Amino acid sequence: MNPITGILLCPIVGSLILLLVPQRRSNWVRWISTVATGIPVLICMALLIQFPRGHAGYQWVQKIPWIPALGIQYQVGVDGISLTLLLLHVLCGFTGVLISYRIKERVKEYYIFYLLLIGGVAGVFVSLDLFFFYLFYEMAVIPMFPLIGIWGSGDKKYATMKLTLYLTAGAVLALIGLLALYAVSGAHSFDLIFLERYLTQNPIPGHLQKWLFPFLLIGFGVIAPMWPLHSWSPMGHAAAPSAVSMLHAGVLMKLGSYAILRIAVQLLPQGAYTWLPWVALLCIMNIIYGGFVALAQKDMKFLIGYSSSSHMGYVLLGIACLNPVGLNGAVLLMFAHGLMTATAFATVGHVYDQTHTRIISDWGGLARRIPFISTAFIIAAMASSGLPGFANFVSELLVFFGAWNSYRWSALAAVFGIVITAFYMLRAVRTAFFGPLNMRWAELEDAAGFERVPYLILIAALLIVGCWPRFLLEIISSSTGTVLSHLTHLETIAKL
Amino acid sequence: MIPAGLLALLPELWIGLLFSAILALDLRWKETRSSTMGMLTAVGLMPLFPLLWWQHSSLHPADLLSGMYRLDPMALLFKGIFSASAILVTLMTRELGKTIQRGHGEFYLLLLTATLGMFFAASSANFIMLFVSLELIAITFYVLTAYLQTDLHSLEAGMKYLVLGSLASGLLLYGFAFIYGATGSLQFSKIQEALSHHQASLPVPLLFGLLLALSGILFKVAAVPFQLWVPDVYQGAPTPVTAFLSVGSKAAGILVVFRVLQELFLLQAHQWSPIIAWIAGLTIAYGNLGAIPQTNIKRLLGYSSIGHAGYLLIGIATATTLGSAGTNFYLISYLFTNLAVFLVVTAFSRQTGSDEIRDYAGLSKRSPFLAAAMFIALLSLAGVPPLAGFFGKFLLLMSAVTEGYLPLAIVGAAAVVVSLYYYLLIVYTMYADKPEDPTPIPVSAPVRLALLLCLVAMLGIGIWQGPFLRISLAASFQ
Numbered sequence: 001m002n003p004i005t006g007i008l009l010c011p012i013v014g015s016l017i018l019l020l021v022p023q024r025r026s027n028w029v030r031w032i033s034t035v036a037t038g039i040p041v042l043i044c045m046a047l048l049i050q051f052p053r054g055h056a057g058y059q060w061v062q063k064i065p066w067i068p069a070l071g072i073q074y075q076v077g078v079d080g081i082s083l084t085l086l087l088l089h090v091l092c093g094f095t096g097v098l099i100s101y102r103i104k105e106r107v108k109e110y111y112i113f114y115l116l117l118i119g120g121v122a123g124v125f126v127s128l129d130l131f132f133f134y135l136f137y138e139m140a141v142i143p144m145f146p147l148i149g150i151w152g153s154g155d156k157k158y159a160t161m162k163l164t165l166y167l168t169a170g171a172v173l174a175l176i177g178l179l180a181l182y183a184v185s186g187a188h189s190f191d192l193i194f195l196e197r198y199l200t201q202n203p204i205p206g207h208l209q210k211w212l213f214p215f216l217l218i219g220f221g222v223i224a225p226m227w228p229l230h231s232w233s234p235m236g237h238a239a240a241p242s243a244v245s246m247l248h249a250g251v252l253m254k255l256g257s258y259a260i261l262r263i264a265v266q267l268l269p270q271g272a273y274t275w276l277p278w279v280a281l282l283c284i285m286n287i288i289y290g291g292f293v294a295l296a297q298k299d300m301k302f303l304i305g306y307s308s309s310s311h312m313g314y315v316l317l318g319i320a321c322l323n324p325v326g327l328n329g330a331v332l333l334m335f336a337h338g339l340m341t342a343t344a345f346a347t348v349g350h351v352y353d354q355t356h357t358r359i360i361s362d363w364g365g366l367a368r369r370i371p372f373i374s375t376a377f378i379i380a381a382m383a384s385s386g387l388p389g390f391a392n393f394v395s396e397l398l399v400f401f402g403a404w405n406s407y408r409w410s411a412l413a414a415v416f417g418i419v420i421t422a423f424y425m426l427r428a429v430r431t432a433f434f435g436p437l438n439m440r441w442a443e444l445e446d447a448a449g450f451e452r453v454p455y456l457i458l459i460a461a462l463l464i465v466g467c468w469p470r471f472l473l474e475i476i477s478s479s480t481g482t483v484l485s486h487l488t489h490l491e492t493i494a495k496l
Numbered sequence: 497m498i499p500a501g502l503l504a505l506l507p508e509l510w511i512g513l514l515f516s517a518i519l520a521l522d523l524r525w526k527e528t529r530s531s532t533m534g535m536l537t538a539v540g541l542m543p544l545f546p547l548l549w550w551q552h553s554s555l556h557p558a559d560l561l562s563g564m565y566r567l568d569p570m571a572l573l574f575k576g577i578f579s580a581s582a583i584l585v586t587l588m589t590r591e592l593g594k595t596i597q598r599g600h601g602e603f604y605l606l607l608l609t610a611t612l613g614m615f616f617a618a619s620s621a622n623f624i625m626l627f628v629s630l631e632l633i634a635i636t637f638y639v640l641t642a643y644l645q646t647d648l649h650s651l652e653a654g655m656k657y658l659v660l661g662s663l664a665s666g667l668l669l670y671g672f673a674f675i676y677g678a679t680g681s682l683q684f685s686k687i688q689e690a691l692s693h694h695q696a697s698l699p700v701p702l703l704f705g706l707l708l709a710l711s712g713i714l715f716k717v718a719a720v721p722f723q724l725w726v727p728d729v730y731q732g733a734p735t736p737v738t739a740f741l742s743v744g745s746k747a748a749g750i751l752v753v754f755r756v757l758q759e760l761f762l763l764q765a766h767q768w769s770p771i772i773a774w775i776a777g778l779t780i781a782y783g784n785l786g787a788i789p790q791t792n793i794k795r796l797l798g799y800s801s802i803g804h805a806g807y808l809l810i811g812i813a814t815a816t817t818l819g820s821a822g823t824n825f826y827l828i829s830y831l832f833t834n835l836a837v838f839l840v841v842t843a844f845s846r847q848t849g850s851d852e853i854r855d856y857a858g859l860s861k862r863s864p865f866l867a868a869a870m871f872i873a874l875l876s877l878a879g880v881p882p883l884a885g886f887f888g889k890f891l892l893l894m895s896a897v898t899e900g901y902l903p904l905a906i907v908g909a910a911a912v913v914v915s916l917y918y919y920l921l922i923v924y925t926m927y928a929d930k931p932e933d934p935t936p937i938p939v940s941a942p943v944r945l946a947l948l949l950c951l952v953a954m955l956g957i958g959i960w961q962g963p964f965l966r967i968s969l970a971a972s973f974q
Binding site: 066067069070109131134135136138139142145146149150156157160161164165168169172173175176179180182183 | 860875880881882886890893894897898902905906909910912913916917920921923924927928961962965966969
């Protein structure tokens, strides 16, 4: 079987098997879910090693005609960009299953929805057909609703409804854009590989591109989340159960920037040249405004939530650069930020499950009582503040360099954003983990034995890529190179 | 040699035979055996599928019986839709139990009569024939709607439906008369010929007649501005009748719109297409916005069914093969999806006696199966992939965008978000709220089976769209 299809089918088949498992067999449910998300990790590792370095184009492509009358086919495959994000996704998905062992209520339903979510997100990263891309995209949004609504905390009804409606609104807007793209391209195909080639030869007229691009940009921008469409996201992060917050902030938000890069920029390059400078401006709001709002948060999950939407500003800025350095930085940052934020949400979840409060000032001195979890959080905070040795540092640096020439102000804002991040992260670390131990938490349990595994996996991945970024950058840059050469080619055509 | 007309009429004859059999049994059997009678009706309707399939594969499309009766792929597809909904509605009726105090047998007889009317409407090739079949459907539904004689809501619903329905019939007949006056024929084939002389624009009497006839038909479809009866009638009527109205009767209306607009007036598409596009957009907006504040599930489904009528009209407004195929596909998926919802509503109210949404609290604990079925069906209604409802919407939006109806497509897409809101509120109530009364809700074997069938259909049609798209394409006008 095609390895990519394998990665896609594992969680979906897993959730179907779970339907047949009796309700009371919680352990079976956990084991099946672990296997269903563990196998993709192994496959993805193997693909990463085998991926031909310096080789452009999609690998392991599988194509099955689905609805030939409309030009729809099941087509999957990965290039350097999607493989990097797929790796992030399977890591977050797998560690999320391990973290979720803590869930004791309605275990079976939880894992069914969780695995569907994993399958949907994986599908978006590997689809090379616009129809299936959309199908998986929407499939990834819907399971969030019950996951937050049933197992969430706080104002979960409002949060989950807001999240689902925002994301669906974005999705249908993008769908209109995709359908219009299909109609004006004249290719009668949803095949992404074919469209890339076809539109290089027969580009869509410039005025249509400029008009189509906002549909895709705003539609996918909602999930990215692009300011001012971000307000669903911190709320959703805060209300979701830990594993879902991890996946949500770690991976789901990257779907938006990935879709903008893969579909909007690649298929509508002239639209991109017209509109992306505006995105670079909006990024300033993402970074600075998001950072200041994070600064004001008292709730730890809201803090990380706003911090996430602030950091996604860097990713969008990197994409807006449309130069190799910026794009490589954006993709690597998606990876690094995903791991960092997943670690942070996992640790917060660990504490919250026992303290039932996420107010930072309520915690106090936790490092004495739960050194392992505290260390994990501090590592995440360091990574987030852009300390050298972490992939975040490397990728943010690339984004600055990329943006310096074209968007000087945005680059300066981004540098300032790092200062804000360092400020609120260090303050949160000091208040929550250092100082005198709040005696209410004298009985707090640290992660022990097996519970440490997910944290170790995430931190290890963060450090490996941080110390050896070339490992990923090599495969990323070959693919971003293709995107860019495609753009410059079109630019020359447009000038002729 | 059996005459072709007789072969073509076999399904209708079979329903007639079944009708007589049930009538005879009803006279002999006691009321207590009504559920056996329901089973007989449902099973008796099943041979229709092989019959229709056989007709599809061995009879040629033709006008038969002096041009009164038409056998074509579209008629056959819709007859299939009518049969499937009649079977599912019959199974639903068995669940009513004591809600109907007397006349169980007659209820099944009326269901069969309505089905027969729909079959004839599907095959009409003449305005008189069409009108009579539509009246057969309408009058049956007047009776069915008011069937709960002691329930004031049901009586009120029946009365409302009767008054407004008669008005619609009048408009329809008046419209037909004008078309007859202008073309000199009631026969579809002759009218088509006469109309081919008016390609550029229609003369006033013809246009007037067309608009009147459309008003009468759109009443059946429940499109704006002929939708006002829907919420009250849907709420008051017995649930299986509501289900049949929302699927069978609506499908019949759509079929007639197809026949009149896409078959007779296709050459004048540029004249009616913008009108239908406006109606479609307004209907989608009205239905979905109206559904938001509803607290009664049947009323909510009434509003949402108005919204779905709007989607069905998109495919007609575009006047393309893709659009018609989209409408056909949407109807097939809507059939299974909507009836699944109504099956859950029936099973739920049988146990609890309530149709209020807040009473669905904690349904996922009281009956995980019903809650899951409802969840999936609501998602399919909203158009979430990979369920059947998604692909129907996808085709319709695609046809709208391709034909340049971008605002209509945007309205349709925005309504998905709105509908998701009120559907997900139900889901939230079922899954996250605590039940007031935690007693489990039993589900009878036939309902369980019917629901499973609907679920398989929703997933199957949603994932493996190819064959169903081919059927829909084959049954659409070229």
